[in-house]
Amino acid sequence: MDSLWSKNTVLPEFEPLREDLKTDVLIIGGGMAGVLCAAFLEKEGVDYRLAEADRICGGTTCRTTAKISAQHGLIYQTLLDRWGEELAGMYLHANLAAVERYRQWSRGLDCGFSDQDSYLYSRSAQGKLEREIRALEKLGYRADFADSLGLPFSVVGAVRFPDQAQFHPLRFVAGILPGLRIYEKTRVVSIDGKEAITDRGKKIVAQKMIFATHFPIVNTHGFYFMKMYQQRSYVIALQNAQTVKGMFLDEALGGYSFRNADGLLLLGGAGHRTGKDDGGWQELRSFAGKYYPKAREVCCWAAQDCMTLDKIPYIGRYAGRKREWYVATGFQKWGMTSSMVAAQLLTDQVLGRENPDAPVFAPGRRMEKRQLAQNAIEAVSDWMHVSQKRCPHMGCALKWNAAEHSWDCPCHGSRFDAGGKLLENPAVRDL
Ligand SMILES: Cc1cc2nc3c(=O)[nH]c(=O)nc-3n(C[C@H](O)[C@H](O)[C@H](O)COP(=O)(O)OP(=O)(O)OC[C@H]3O[C@@H](n4cnc5c(N)ncnc54)[C@H](O)[C@@H]3O)c2cc1C
Incomplete structure (x- = not known):
């Protein structure tokens, strides 16, 4: 099912891998995370290759709603409570830096990038919003309380992050793809030490590997199958619906998200664990019928993202015993900034540089x-x-x-x- 983005953008094609290959770094997976890793390594002059199973950004990335924001739900109070000020500060710093990097990279690209305020609203829990603002204050960030949002239903208020952004994800990727060393239609089916085997039986020998496959594909290390699951969500694009000034998300589980794109309103939500029956487009359509009765649905799509148990992505070394493997996963439906964070962090680790924000994302951290x-x-x-x-x-x-x-x-x-x-x-x- 085409999203709004894939309906109007076709990315250039890359050849499959047809012979065995040696490289310093193999990136497996060409969604936003893999492509950004490739772009960073290219800038650093590293010898790398990216192997994508199908088409570049044909997975979750082409079905995102593409808000670029460091506001990831009510995360900062949770991080402070569980991990303390230092680690919570790393999360905030890394994500704000990611927003800024998108801003810089988007200059000169025809990718619909626009500055937007990001709002986390609540329909009933003002206290939670106030606590989040206080948590952010502790971390040195000024978010403010907003109470007039222009949404077609009543809210008790919202936490506002100024100067976040939105864009067209595929047009952005189209802008940074030229010159990257990519193979499409090249699925990695098995890995043994430094050797990856593709579905055409070709061997890639790499000193280091970055797993950017959305859900990591090796079970015997890292145990991601135990500490992650996937959640599906739905989007409908509406014509003749009221426009919104900014990007909006409900703090409550099961609430909705709103942003505009190309004169349409993108209404998202109705999510559930993949393989369960709740939610879905029907729920969004009945909401739209009630609050936007004159609107017409132009297109709809669904996608899923990897959810970690403590709400923090896993970015860093794949597993204690696999020093040369790296992973970027568990983006919690915040994979635009998380992919940028991953690209910076993993590039630093691959090059042996210290990244000050790495500890909060470390995949080997303690789980409850x-x-x-x-x-x-x-x-x-x-x-x-x-x-x-x-x-x-x-x-x-x-x-x-x-x-x-x-x-x-x-x-x-x-x-x-x-x-x-x-x-x-x-x-x-x-x-
Ligand atoms: C409905 C929805 C809305 C969202 N909205 C937002 C938003 O507004 N803002 C935000 O920040 N985030 C949002 N997200 C999250 C964000 O879209 C994702 O986190 C992000 O796109 C994931 O990127 P990725 O590169 O990890 O995965 P993907 O884009 O899925 O890329 C992984 C790639 O790896 C390839 N692959 C898999 N296995 C192999 C293999 N064995 N060999 C080779 N290649 C392989 C796949 O083919 C795929 O192309 C949303 C998510 C959903 C579901």
Whole structure:
């Protein structure tokens, strides 16, 4: 299903890898994270190659809503409580720097970049918003309280981050692609030490590897299958709906997001764990029918993102024993800034430089046993579900997704079309 972005932008094509190859750094996966890593390594003069299973940015990146913001829900109070001021400050600093870097890189690119204020609104919990503002104050950042938002329903207020941004993600990528060393239609199907094997049986020998595959594809290290799951969300693009001044998100679970693009209103939300039945376009349509009765739907799409158990992405060394492997995942639906953070951080690590913000994103950080147990219970109960279709990733029972005609894995989020063709990883082969 085409998003607004893929409907009107075709990216240049790259050849598949047709012979064995040696390189210093192999980037696996060409979404926003992989492409930005390639752009950074190119600038540093590093010998790298990027292998993309299908087309560049054909995964979650082309179905994003492309808000570029350091405001990631009510994250700062949570970070302060759990990790303290130093680590919370790193998260804020890295994401604000990412917004700024997009601003610089977008200059001169025809990518619809525009400065926007970002609002986290609430329909009932003013106290939570005030606490978030106080948490940000502690970190040295001035967010303010806004109460007049121009949304078509009542709110108790919002936390406003000034000078964030939005853009057209594929036009931005089109602007930075020239000169990058990329192979498309080149899926990595197995990895052994420094060797990656592609679906055409070609061997890539690399001193270092960056896993930018959205969900990491190797299970035997890092255990991402235990500490992450995927969540699907939906977007509809509306014509004749009221425009919004800024980018908006509800602080409450299950609330909606709003931004304008090309004269349309993008209404997003209605999410659920991949493989479950809640939410979906119908929920968004009934909301639109109530609040934008004159609007007409121009297009709709759905996508999923990787969710970590403590709300912080995993960016850094893949696993303690794999010093030469790096990972960028778990973006929590904030993958525009997180991809930029990842590209800077991983480039520094690949080049042996210290990155001051690395500790907060470290994939090897401590997880709470309660969170791990919750995710494990969910996965095991899905695994035990009776189904004739089993996921080749870890054997979990697949569920039929009637709205999108696909077989979806509730444990880790792999998806397959009705004929069994792989749509989304971590699986690396068809049913
Ligand atoms: C509905 C929705 C709205 C969102 N809105 C926003 C927003 O407003 N702002 C924001 O910051 N974030 C947003 N996000 C999140 C953001 O879009 C994602 O976090 C980001 O696009 C993920 O980028 P990625 O590069 O990690 O993954 P992807 O874009 O999925 O790229 C991964 C790539 O790896 C390739 N790959 C996978 N396996 C292999 C393999 N074995 N070999 C080779 N290649 C492989 C895939 O083909 C794919 O192209 C949203 C997410 C959703 C679902």
